[in-house]
Amino acid sequence: MSVPNKNKIINDPLHGFLTIPTGLIYDLIQHPYFQRLRRIRQLGMSEWVYPGATHTRFHHALGAMNLMLMAMDTLRKKGIEISDEEYQATAIAILLHDIGHGPYSHTLEHTLIQEVQHEEISINIMNKLNKEFNGEMDLAIKIFQDKYVVKPFLSQLISGQLDMDRLDYLLRDSFYTGVSEGIVGGERIINMLNVSDGNLVVEEKGIYSVEKFLVARRLMYWQVYLHKTVIAADALLISILNRARELAHVGHSLGSYHPLLHFLLNDISRENFDDEALQLFLALDDIDIMSSVKLWQFHEDKILSTLSQSLINRNLPKVLISKEPMSETNIEDAVYLTIEKLKITENDARRYFIKYGLLENHAYKSEGGGIRIMNKHGQVYDVAEISDNYNLAALKETVKKYYLIKWVK
Amino acid sequence: MSVPNKNKIINDPLHGFLTIPTGLIYDLIQHPYFQRLRRIRQLGMSEWVYPGATHTRFHHALGAMNLMLMAMDTLRKKGIEISDEEYQATAIAILLHDIGHGPYSHTLEHTLIQEVQHEEISINIMNKLNKEFNGEMDLAIKIFQDKYVVKPFLSQLISGQLDMDRLDYLLRDSFYTGVSEGIVGGERIINMLNVSDGNLVVEEKGIYSVEKFLVARRLMYWQVYLHKTVIAADALLISILNRARELAHVGHSLGSYHPLLHFLLNDISRENFDDEALQLFLALDDIDIMSSVKLWQFHEDKILSTLSQSLINRNLPKVLISKEPMSETNIEDAVYLTIEKLKITENDARRYFIKYGLLENHAYKSEGGGIRIMNKHGQVYDVAEISDNYNLAALKETVKKYYLIKWVK
Amino acid sequence: MSVPNKNKIINDPLHGFLTIPTGLIYDLIQHPYFQRLRRIRQLGMSEWVYPGATHTRFHHALGAMNLMLMAMDTLRKKGIEISDEEYQATAIAILLHDIGHGPYSHTLEHTLIQEVQHEEISINIMNKLNKEFNGEMDLAIKIFQDKYVVKPFLSQLISGQLDMDRLDYLLRDSFYTGVSEGIVGGERIINMLNVSDGNLVVEEKGIYSVEKFLVARRLMYWQVYLHKTVIAADALLISILNRARELAHVGHSLGSYHPLLHFLLNDISRENFDDEALQLFLALDDIDIMSSVKLWQFHEDKILSTLSQSLINRNLPKVLISKEPMSETNIEDAVYLTIEKLKITENDARRYFIKYGLLENHAYKSEGGGIRIMNKHGQVYDVAEISDNYNLAALKETVKKYYLIKWVK
């Protein structure tokens, strides 16, 4: 291991102080690839609704690592063996779990790059870093990919129905938006973690905290992640990028930063996501998108400038939410009113302005590894089975809503 | 109205500052009947499990009044008319809603006095105060009794499925126990209140806060109000009082404070709960119970002293919780092991030591006035109907658990 | 060491969760001597002003131990050696640092027992417990008495200008009173602790947190500990006990709990504070005082009943605060007006009603071991010397105020 730099602490209004446990981790945090996360907002367009939600993936990654250290410390105190090497590797794996996120994360995930998921890009970047650090991250990558079969609980702490990533983002997003519905007893849940047969379990007395966690996650989806104004802003940004891409393809000048232009001019898929593309991807962040949108407010293309001005000045389109799919009539009305009001073609109205679709909220999935509860006799059950209430069964159902983005009231 | 004393503020770690809106309210707070609530804990025996839960009914009553003032201010801003007289009366009604609580409130509600509910006693005391204050509380009493038919929403704010009493106690009990599961968005809920057809409603966009409120209440029942160690301590205190009463009836000296002795020596029911009894009742608080229990640690009656020592030194009996009713065998085993261990008669074991029964947790009742949600077209629905999820339907179900208090492991 | 019981956690709204590190500590917490602290309020009469301040010495002791564990964990991470035995002993020493407090702690410290400080009683009780636990507490007692010369920093963490006791009580009293002036960055201060030459030091970058701590302490003195209404309530309670003692000495019946009567009937000083007295002392708590005061409301002695009713119904005397000593005239006026109003003798007025004196607030003492700051070159200075501001020098000055308790406005 590298030389530790134990005194380094970073303030976090949420968890208090974030400590950096080893020198290697310190070096990774200092690396430009990780520093780049300072310029990617955790919640993308949500700040248009919740002005406090300007927090970054950088802070979330550090926070999730902090919870991970607490979780591993707790497990060690309960007699679960975690070697120093495993400890550091697991910390690195969660620290870098979001390193593959691009600008405006989820919003643009399939707009800038067509098929490649951010998890794949994360692995690419980890491999790149691993070379730079002479293989010191081998174990971290193995754990991140859930290939460390000796101790599956380490991977489960990174990605599962109740992992340190989710715990940090629920608490953090709740804190910064001011939506108290997302507050969960993070410390309590961590105190209740244990390991049975190599798998992560929660001790039975923690069952109410788990239920609270699932309900909180469900409420945060409706109130923040799928808030109707956030849906509108997301759709607007996607339309802007799609229009810009189209204009670029037919030879219009866009005046943007070179790395962004690369992704607008080329269709990047898994096949041609080569090292050059990755290098350019790593130069991108929220600033490049927003500075382009600011510029495009004055673009000669009327559609691009209209959309861009709407975003910058926060003249967001109206959104209709319904439990039933939108009727044909509803959609056609929206299209024609928009054509009339904005004086655009039907084709453009359908491509860039009127959007509709499905929102799904699935609070808890038990298939493929749900949340395991261990009773005091050491028996392990799925949480939805053992719970004394009818709520958790309900949380397994997917709730569906339908949205229609209209430009007129 | 009396002369206002507007500058008076009282610190509350939960709500910040509590203000006292009128002179009459100030005088009521200063009254010995209200000051007595300083000596009655809000959560009775819960402090045996949650050492921070030493907060009092005095503080809760002030806090609930504070939320009530906020709620009325919000409604006024929305154009709902509330006269100054109604404003003060509603504030008084909630301030005094718990004035009829005796020592260890719910724990001893049917032990000290057999049939009279604390709500009835509250009304008795309010009437007594009303005489003292020359009828200035007429309207307050009317609203408290839900007889103010012109504006039923005022009574609904005091007592209903979503009232200021519940809102304050959930937040306060959560704050002082440190159980974060009870935290709800109180300010948000209050901001979403409105009135339709004279009835209290919540605007539709507040629906998730209402759901959170109901889930939080349900979790607080399991984690705090019905916590198994609290059940044990409650049962122990009841046994102590029952034993003392029995000894008193056969002429034993108990050495307690006269007003407490009165309730131990006499069976007080609705018929003989006269003015003298009320006066003695108003002299009682938690201190009288606990000082007697301290004394009884050294009583010559072995059962009384054993039970009393157990409570004071926190040697609490074990409790078994199960989703199924306890089997005969289980109960009989507990009885015989206790007889053997404590060298007592079977009769005494059954009367004072072994207790079993049912715990019910009913998060939401829609019958007789549930929570009404108003959509933006002004239509009103019951919350369980309109909610887009399956949770609220589940919260209408009563969850049952069974307990058995044993003295041996 | 005893068998650990590592899973035991206690909720604390302030620090989150309190863990119990070893089996011996668990047994000490369960001991009736320690459980007794549940019945002694941390802030005595302050709840008459701050209704939330009902927290107990029990909770404070656990909280201070929790901070101590954090402090020792931090020091260990910085390479300071603390053996498991020292770790447990230091935790025990702080856990029991207040075990010698009697009912209403500071208020009655010199009223119930004349000359013996609570620290001496604490040591007596620790010795008693040590016998029961077969000498397992030897090292804890040594550290508590500052006799562990090998590692003086352990004792300094228990008692000094910046110890874990003060850190917990400032934070806790601030939390429960709702007086935000006392909030300090506890976690930050602990993170900055280090050891130089065996002595506790704070790293230089923590200097502002130390300054904040000293200012906060000073403000808490004026706003809470020396609040004028608290002064009045304290004086009232002392008068009540003094009057009761006097009546007892001349043969009046007081009807109180035997252990309390013992201390009223006898003058307990260092000489006759024998094992029997200690045993009786350990049976006393706040309940005994308050139940007696309740009883004495109806005592035939008019002075005792007047004083007692004043306390129970919170008719507290008026207090005058001034930067100058009270003038003779002021005092004489107060005496004569009280005589007239209450129809008592001059002697009684002076003995029980009119009180005056000096309040001192001394935020920081550097003599005999102040707060040591270590710069990055390892040099150590007193905080008042190195600070870049003039504030800390000012905090070394004792601020004096004078009070006069009057019964008339």
Add this chain to the structure above:
Amino acid sequence: MSVPNKNKIINDPLHGFLTIPTGLIYDLIQHPYFQRLRRIRQLGMSEWVYPGATHTRFHHALGAMNLMLMAMDTLRKKGIEISDEEYQATAIAILLHDIGHGPYSHTLEHTLIQEVQHEEISINIMNKLNKEFNGEMDLAIKIFQDKYVVKPFLSQLISGQLDMDRLDYLLRDSFYTGVSEGIVGGERIINMLNVSDGNLVVEEKGIYSVEKFLVARRLMYWQVYLHKTVIAADALLISILNRARELAHVGHSLGSYHPLLHFLLNDISRENFDDEALQLFLALDDIDIMSSVKLWQFHEDKILSTLSQSLINRNLPKVLISKEPMSETNIEDAVYLTIEKLKITENDARRYFIKYGLLENHAYKSEGGGIRIMNKHGQVYDVAEISDNYNLAALKETVKKYYLIKWVK
């Protein structure tokens, strides 16, 4: 007044909910000039040290308005007359008090525009808005400029030693950085406000809160606003802009957004800050600066690219802080080591790399209107006079420190 839109609420994790009192204020918030503040960070470069400090001037402006509404509500309850028109005007004045801030606010205040203070620009923009709103802001502008002689306290609430701006930013910066030293009892201070002779005063019992406020402000200066790493990042950004300006003047292409180029190519002073300049200024925000710096990482000019890469990758220069002015030797050493390491000319080293100067922290100024304390007899004193302690006198002293930014250790 415009039609009210009273139901509009905005979440604020700090104050709970922010309400918008009138329709005119709603329209101002929706205006592009105000929405622009969403893209200007409140604390500029501080996020390089405190990753949570990504909050914006938009949020601060709304928060300060919220405190202002609370303050005016409190004063009205105390009988101070504030008409509805004055109420709205004062709210507007504080809402727009920072509207004239440019990108990276204080950091670039004298770099982008040479002589014009942000307050002057604020007035320009308010006048522009006032035209658009047909003079509805006349009174607001009068109050902002402290020209409303009838009720000077309204202007004092906006700008003074204890105004709603300072109160919000201390609380907000503390909240988002996680530096607890800045927490003050905002609600308590507001509750203690009053008016005497037309001037804002604090009631005497609020004196400790005022002292806490002044100490907190002083500590926030050292720990956040003047944190040495923030000083370094600020200086780096200024050097980047200065170098870019110089290159622009000699004809280099910079590739930036047109409005920014305008300010780099022209020297904008009070004389030529015309309407066109103002319009361009209003198109600028943090994004334009940071997107340029990202671009300039690859600029052919080595100095510009070196500085830009340092900032983006957070390779910040070292900073030395001292109570004494830096010695010549110290400075010369820094210069020559930098020349050697970076291979640059002495002139460039002195211009862009080595910076030194003075930091001043002046917690309290009594000249020209300090904080007035009113005792219960209605007499008014300056806070530093009446305080019973030596601290406040100390806070009047300016504390000076000296810094030297070096590029080598």
